[in-house]
Amino acid sequence: MTALSLKNVNKSFGSVHVLKDINLEVEEGEFVVFVGPSGCGKSTLLRVIAGLEDASSGDIHIGEDLVNLTPPAKRGIAMVFQSYALYPHLNVRNNMTLALKQAKRSKEVIDARVAEASRMLDLEQYLDRYPSELSGGQRQRVAIGRAIVRQPKLFLFDEPLSNLDAALRMNTRIEIANLHRQLDASMIYVTHDQTEAMTLADKIVVLRDGRVEQIGSPMELYNNPANQFVAGFLGAPS
Numbered sequence: 001m002t003a004l005s006l007k008n009v010n011k012s013f014g015s016v017h018v019l020k021d022i023n024l025e026v027e028e029g030e031f032v033v034f035v036g037p038s039g040c041g042k043s044t045l046l047r048v049i050a051g052l053e054d055a056s057s058g059d060i061h062i063g064e065d066l067v068n069l070t071p072p073a074k075r076g077i078a079m080v081f082q083s084y085a086l087y088p089h090l091n092v093r094n095n096m097t098l099a100l101k102q103a104k105r106s107k108e109v110i111d112a113r114v115a116e117a118s119r120m121l122d123l124e125q126y127l128d129r130y131p132s133e134l135s136g137g138q139r140q141r142v143a144i145g146r147a148i149v150r151q152p153k154l155f156l157f158d159e160p161l162s163n164l165d166a167a168l169r170m171n172t173r174i175e176i177a178n179l180h181r182q183l184d185a186s187m188i189y190v191t192h193d194q195t196e197a198m199t200l201a202d203k204i205v206v207l208r209d210g211r212v213e214q215i216g217s218p219m220e221l222y223n224n225p226a227n228q229f230v231a232g233f234l235g236a237p238s
């Protein structure tokens with residue numbers, strides 16, 4: 001089953017044409033990585049998928065549903081940003097539960113989901129702390145936990161590790177791979193880091209200047225890059 005499909009999606013801001021005829025599919029359970037240089041439209045593409053920006057044209061399906069007009073909270077998607085975007089005045093538990101409370105989930109459901117997410121992310125002893133009392137890596141785990149408790153069918157990660165130091169980046173990358181194995185969900189992961197792309201992806205989408213340059217498995221792209229740009233980006237011989 002296809003979890004997400006984009007057909008001829010375009011996005012312009014005024015006269016600036018940022019996304020150009022994007023076509024791609026994400027299968028259920030698939031881990032898809034978007035790579036491309038800064039400014040090529042990766043974040044805009046995630047925001048359009050999440051519904052935080054409207055597409056200027058084209059169709060977005062999640063499962064069977066056309067979601068072009070569906071508000072973000074109803075798309076079954078959770079997004080994790082580079083900047084964590086935690087609420088500073090809420091402790092870890094309340095950061096994680098806010099969306100569930102807004103959705104009027106029962107206390108039992110909320111408690112069970114926080115327990116599960118905090119166990120998966122090793123956050124159990126931090127639930128009463130505030131974001132300012134956490135390290136960068138812990139904050140990013142809270143941001144991921146906040147996504148997990150919503151049990152989305154599709155996770156969107158926008159360069160989630162780029163504010164972390166190298167060692168923590170590797171640990172968190174392994175954690176995200178483990179989460180993907182445990183959760184019954186598709187993931188789209190944006191990075192400009194070639195190692196992250198090659199190690200995490202079932203499928204890589206290479207973007208350049210708002211267009212899809214090539215789509216394939218890491219090995220396909222490495223062995224058969226469509227052009228010099230893709231080869232250069234993935235460190236492949238060309």
Ligand code: ADP
Pocket residue numbers: 013016018036037038039040041042043044045
């Ligand atoms: P990336 O995430 O790949 O670095 P972005 O999606 O952030 O790229 O940006 C792609 C292009 O779209 C950039 O040229 C950026 O300036 C432009 N852009 C993004 N958001 C807006 C906006 N709200 N208004 C105008 N231009 C924007």
Ligand code: MG
Pocket residue numbers: 042043044158
């Ligand atoms: Mg970006």
